[in-house]
Amino acid sequence: MKLFEKYIVKNYLKNFFVIFLALDLFYVGVDLLTNYNNIPDSANLQILYALFQGMNAVNYVLPLSVVFGMIVTYFSMIKSNELICMYASSISKKALVRPFFITSLVLTLFYIGLNCTEFAYAYEYSANLKKYNRISTSSEDLFLKHDNQYIYFKKLDPLKQIAYDVTIFEVDNVDLTKIIRASVASFIQNHWMLENVSIIHKPRITSLNDNGYRTEHVDKLQTMQDFKPKIMDNVYQSEYTLSITDGIDALRFFDTQGVNTSKIKATLFYQLFFPLFAPFLIVVLYYKAPVMGRYFNMAVIASSFAFSTLVVWSGLFLLSRLASNGVIFAEIAIILPIIILFLIALYFYSKR
Structure with missing residues (x-):
């Protein structure tokens, strides 16, 4: 890495982290003041709530901080005549924009990687703390379909991956063939392990010699491969989001189940592609910015850049919410605007 690139990256990261921490702490502070009467009285739970809300705020403030950090760094370089x-010194515009773009892209990809983990459920955990004074909450009376099975869960704890009072109805076309009941079921190694199982076999009677109704009892029974508790809870409750890995698994799983996956697809595209607007927007703003401040009002231009960033961010966010509600296809609402912004950035980089 060349000396000027190290200098730009160093200043850009410094400004980014200052802006990011300021926006994140501001978000948490406002939320704590707004929900002070609703959060738990325990100091430990209050700290956990603030931590989860800070993680949730990253979804909103990190893409903005990536762009704002570039704006502050660029205009400070103009003010000090460094640019x-x-x-x-014969350094081209392309050479100067590359440190901004690569650094912002690395930060964005790191954020996308976080959404592959439990980080994506930070809002759910904070909401559970506010409502139930605990991180995990149980869903009750879930009725789901899986292949030729209709499954009823009296109670499901997605965090512990345990279900209680499970009843499975197996059908052949429209004919009920088997009823499986279990007191407890645990999700182990991508399948459900039922315990204390009672199986009722309903025969298909075609003659007087056929076997009739019979009941079977087994200690354990393995069933429902790849039917993850988190997928079951979040998709059917429609309250929170899914991580990228769980979203991909949900799309694969429900693809053959005849279930509407538009919300899952919109959530997945939002987490994968929406943050990429920040690096592409940085390139566009860089080429539209002035080279020196002698003939321009830098305060007005910097403010207009910040306002443009907020307009782009809010517009893309609105489109993603419309896609999540099924109003617009996720491919059109989320992927298409990012592709258009990428082509605009590529045009500026290659032609200017």
Whole structure:
């Protein structure tokens, strides 16, 4: 890495982290003041709630901080005449924009990687703390379909991956063939392990010699491969989001189940592609920014850049919410605007 690139990256990261921490703490502070009467009285739970809300705030403030950090760094370089000195040293615009773009892209990809983990459920955990004074909450009376099975869960704890009072109805076309009941079921190694199982076999009688009704009892029974508790809870409750890995698993799983996956697809596309607007927008703003401040009002231009960033972010966010509600296809609402912004950035980079 060249000396000027190290200098730009260092200043950009410094400004980014200052802006990011300020916005994140501001979000948490406002939320604590707003929900002070609703959060738990325990100091430990209050700290956990603030931590989860801080993690949830990353979804909103990190893409903005990536762009704002570039704006502050660029205009500070203009103010100190560092930018014009770099141009006078025969450093091209393309060479100067690359440190901004690569650094912002790395930060964005790191954030996307976080959404592959339990980080994506930070809002759910904070909401559970506020409502139930605990991180995990149980869903009750779930009725689901899996292949030729209709499954009823009296109670499901997705965090512990345990279900209680499970009843499975197996059908052949429209004919009920088997009823499986279990007191407890645990999700182990991508399948459900039922305990204390009672199986009622309903025969298909075609003659007087056929076997009739019979009941079977087994200690354990393995069933429902890849039917993850988190997928079951979040998709059917429609309250929170899914991590990227769980979203991919949900799309694969429900693809053959005849279930509407538009909300899952919108959530997955939002987490994968929405943050990429920040690096592409940085390139566009860089080429639209002035080289020196002698003939321009830097405060007005910097404010207009910040306002443009907020307009782009809010517009893309609105489209993603419309896609999540099924109003617009996720491919059109989320992927298409990012592709258009990428092509605009590529045009500026290659032609200017």
